[in-house]
Amino acid sequence: MRRLLLLGLVVATGLVSWVGWRYGAVTLRYGTVVYPVPLPEDGKVLGGVYRNDYFDLSYPLPEAWTEGLQGPDPSDTGYYVLTELVPQPELNATMLIAAQDMFFASKPHGDVAAMVRDFRQAMSEVDGMTIDREPTEVKVGDRLFHRVDFSGVGLYRATFTTAIRCHAVSFNLTARDPELLANLASSVDKLSSVAKGDSRSPVPICVDNYAVPENTLQRVEPAPVGPRFTPIPVRIIVDNQGGVKHIHVIHATAEQRKSIEDALRQWKFKPYELNGRPVEIETGLVFRFTVAEK
């Protein structure tokens, strides 16, 4: 009987571990460091669905579509190529899902609407490009997107952009003809949340520029290592007691990443208060080593 109970425990443990891996609750990165929080770049296509736990997005791919080539690593301006999707077997359209961390954008914008207007302006200045749909608010699931369509040289494109956790998350669609584009755009309507209704776990509110001296009670400088003068963007989650709960070094060498993580774990902030109560927040800061490595 005991052995049966033990066997059941073992099977349950294995199952829980698999579920954790499968659905992103446990993510192992960079050797032994364990991040309990999903990262923006951890989204993946499994079983015909693109799923991103950080952004709480689930997108069923159109039939016969797969992931294309992998994109670059996250950039030093907090830009992510989340995935690029392509049809099989013939390339007649593509979809790029990307995100820009609004904390680190090389051209800051107040909100996603302003960013999309700027994008529309930039596209209108491209020689031979026509704006087919002015920036328009569209509702997909329970999210508000800003859609803009444009075309030129026989390529028809639409971009859907929304704000999630202080990121501009965009779906960039390109097709050979307007009908293909329309079909692809309609597939975006199937976008939904990973977690449904009440089962969604709360995410920290994002607060720009919180890691400033007036909010920092204890600060330990990271040892300068690796290339100098290169910006290193970092997102952190500060818990409701002011401790650093989670560190995401977005773009750095391995030695820079370790140096910054070691230092940031020792930082202490004034707890952020919302309606008089301390709450967990997500904020960003940029390191730039300018002195020589010792």
Add this chain to the structure above:
Amino acid sequence: MTKHAWRWSIPGIAITMLGATALSSGPALAQFRQPQPQPQPSTATAVDPGPRGGAPGAGGPLPGLGANEVAFFTAATDLFNEVDTVPLGLGPRFNLDGCGGCHAFPATGGSSPPVNPQVAVATANGAKNTVPSFIRANGPVREARFVNNPNGTPDGGVHDLFVITGRADAPGCNIAQPNFAAALAANNVIFRIPTPTFGLGLVEAVPDSGLQATFAASAQRRGSLGISGSFNHNGNDGTMTRFGWKAQNKSLLIFAGEAYNVEQGVTNDNFPNERETDPNCQFNNHPESATNFTDGTNGASPASGFSSDIVNFALFMRMLAPPTPASGQAPVTVASNGTTAVGTAAGGSATSTTPSSTSITAGSQVFSNVGCSACHATSQKTGKSNMTGQSNVTFRPYSDFALHDMGTGLQDRVSQGGANGRQFRSAPLWGVGQRLFFLHDGRTNDIVKAIEAHSSQGSEANTVINNFNLLGRTDQQNLVNFLRSL
């Protein structure tokens, strides 16, 4: 629970967890980790018409320079084309014996010529060098870098192809070439070809804020194309660096000084020590090229005569005009005061043998539409320059001079400054119409293959190349024709 039961359960848990993961997620893992087959474009791809014929639209000085500057340029051009010998500083190790041999085509200052001079220099003047297998008579001039040291730590440095052993002007020197065959067998060697130096004075004259402004202006567009990018920086003063395949060099003077020592073995004011220290191969005092205190004559330019070689080389490049495109569109379009620096460079206008101007104009539109110009930024603008007539000049290099991740297909696994092993500077495309070899290692002479090589795992260019593959054949061909018109 008995002791025995615990002994059973601990490995049991581990095995069961592993088994559960493997069994239940096996297909998912396979999908995630194995490269997916890539869809095929439904149209035939374009054809490279080959390098544009006619006179080279390059090689002369910038329009608008003063008489003394032009005189210096003319004198410096002669030094740039000088062939070095051991008494003049060549070796002990080297890749070629003159700047102008590598930077040769379609005019002095350019890139690899059709006949690779490295084959002949291997045995010149009695030398006994073996020509490495990656050097071919009709291939590109190449330098070789080793990725790692024998102990596995990163190397990345240039390992010169040749030695002066056996040359009549190097008696007693007996050093050996690196073992390139072994390095090739170990996949430990990568190649670089010469970057063209046309128009680089204008590039040098763009303030950092100007490069940043151009970069920021395309930020939203890049974001819709999967492109990020970043600048390389100088480790001493923190300013942007912009020369070389990875934008690793700060200035044309450093570029010249490093190349003089590394490629030819000539010590100089910037790099005054020999890399090869074998005492039997030292024939000169150092630096082998330095400021001349007494002899101020060099053609019509005393300033050139007093200056060391690397100052001459740097000023030659600084005053070297951009290539003139076949379309006749001036490479330099706006002058600081509206009176100078407008029009065709003195090197002469190229005669177009490329397809119709209609196709080229349409191709320019394709270039912008599919997203090439998001990195190969069409125009930049100089700031205040001490070269006559070169302030506030708008020019068309087709580069943002930023680094971009080019993926596993183009990676060379060599880090330089802030550039990692997959990052390269957006190669300036001006003059590409008359280039013979493409990409950092000269792996192809077909511009269509060079375009397609931008796409691989991890590359920032994947979406743009997908756009290229989505084009109809006519638009693709127009784009290629446009590139060959530059």
